[in-house]
Amino acid sequence: MKTTLQINITKTSKSRLQETDFDNLVFGKSISDHMFVADYKNGEWTDLRIEPYAPLHLMPANSTLHYGQSIFEGMKAYKNEAGEVLLFRADANQKRLNESAVRMCIPEIPAEIFMEGLTTLLDLDRAWIPNKLGHSLYIRPFIFATDDYLGVRPSETYKFMIFTCPVGDYYSKPVSVKVEQKYTRAAEGGTGFAKAAGNYAASLYPALQAQKLGYDQLLWTDGKTHQNIEESGTMNVMFMINDTLITAPTHTGTILKGITRDSVLKIAKEMGYTVEERFLTVSELENALKKGALQEAFGTGTAATIAHIATIHVNGTDYELPAKPSYAFSHQVLKKLDDIKYGKVADTRGWIMKF
Structure with a gap:
C-alpha cells in the first residue's frame, strides 16, 4: 500500500505462519512474523523500519527496567468476507497513546508514523489476520525508554514498536x-x-x-x-x-x-x-x-x-x-x-x- 514515509522493510526468511494452529489460538501466544520499529533520539523519531519479530538487545542499566517509563495500546484488525483488512477506531488508539505519553514524560508519536507504520505492517502480515467470526489480529503498539543510565529523570531516547498476534476469545465463558x-x-x-x-x-x-x-x-x-x-x-x-x-x-x-x-x-x-x-x-x-x-x-x-x-x-x-x-x-x-x-x-x- 502507498506510504508517504520512508519505511525500510526487511522480510523474514522463514515464516511461522504454517506452524500456527488458528483453530486453537491462545490469546497473546502466537506472534506474527514482523514488527514495526522507530527510534527517538536527538528530539525526533527516526529510522522507521519493519523487521522480523526477534529479541531486543537491552543493557542492564536500561531506564525502563528500573523506572518503568513504558506505555502501550491494544487494538484489533479484522477481515471481511472480501478479504479486506478492517481496523477499528485506530485513530482513537493513536490519540490515547499520546495522552499516556504526555503523563509519562514520553515524546508523543506523530499520527503519520503511528498510522503508516501500522498499516504497512498489517499489509505485510495480512495473512496472519483470521477470517473467522470471533477471531481477529490483536495489535500491540508500545513505547519504552532506552537510555543506558541509572539517574532518575525522563529518558532522552525511546523506542516505538508494534507487533501483532492472531487471537480468539479472551474469555471463553462469563x-x-x-x-x-x-x-x-x-x-x-x-x-x-x-x-x-x-x-x-x-x-x-x-x-x-x-x-x-x-x-x-x-x-x-x-x-x-x-x-x-x-x-x-x-x-x-x-x-x-x-x-x-x-x-x-x-x-x-x-x-x-x-x-x-x-x-x-x-x-x-x-x-x-x-x-x-x-x-x-x-x-x-x-x-x-x-x-x-x-x-x-x-x-x-x-x-x-x-x-x-x-x-x-x-x-x-x-x-x-x-x-x-x-x-x-x-x-x-x-x-x-x-x-x-x-x-x-x-x-x-x-x-x-x-x-
Whole structure:
C-alpha cells in the first residue's frame, strides 16, 4: 500500500505462519512474523523500519527496567468476507497513546508514523489476520525508554514498536468478579487514566489473591473511600439497572478512557437507552443484587469486547446473575459491534479504516 514515509522493510526468511494452529489460538501466544520499529533520539523519531519479530538487545542499566517509563495500546484488525483488512477506531488508539505519553514524560508519536507504520505492517502480515467470526489480529503498539543510565529523570531516547498476534476469545465463558475494598488500583492525580505498564504491575497481586479464591477478576473501587465502583482489571465495567446503563465517569483521571466503552455508550444512546456516567456505589450495587434489580453486568474492552459477568462477590456473599437472553442489551451491542468490525453492515460512524 502507498506510504508517504520512508519505511525500510526487511522480510523474514522463514515464516511461522504454517506452524500456527488458528483453530486453537491462545490469546497473546502466537506472534506474527514482523514488527514495526522507530527510534527517538536527538528530539525526533527516526529510522522507521519493519523487521522480523526477534529479541531486543537491552543493557542492564536500561531506564525502563528500573523506572518503568513504558506505555502501550491494544487494538484489533479484522477481515471481511472480501478479504479486506478492517481496523477499528485506530485513530482513537493513536490519540490515547499520546495522552499516556504526555503523563509519562514520553515524546508523543506523530499520527503519520503511528498510522503508516501500522498499516504497512498489517499489509505485510495480512495473512496472519483470521477470517473467522470471533477471531481477529490483536495489535500491540508500545513505547519504552532506552537510555543506558541509572539517574532518575525522563529518558532522552525511546523506542516505538508494534507487533501483532492472531487471537480468539479472551474469555471463553462469563466471568466471576470480586469487589475489591482493600487494595487500590489508582488514585486521583496518579496515572490511572494512562495505559502505563506500572498500573498493571500494581494490580497483579490483588488480582492473584482473588483468583486463588476462584474469581476471574476484581471490581476495583476508588482509592479514597473504596465505596465507588471504578473498573475491572482488564476492562471498563457497566451495569444495567431498571433499563438504565450505568458506568463510571472518566473525569477523575483514575479510569481508562476505554474505546470499546465509548463505542458501547454511543450505541446505547442510539438505541434509546438511558445512560448515566456516574459512580455506582458498593451499597447501591449490593442492594440491586439483593432485590434482583441488576439486569446485567458486563465488562468492555479491546481484548474481551463484551465480557458477561455471571457472579459478583460483595461483602462476603456471592450473587449469581441469571443467564442473559438473546435480546439482552449486552448481546445486542456485541452483535452490533461485531457487525461493524467484520464489515457486515455499513460503517456510518467513521470507525473503520479499510484497506
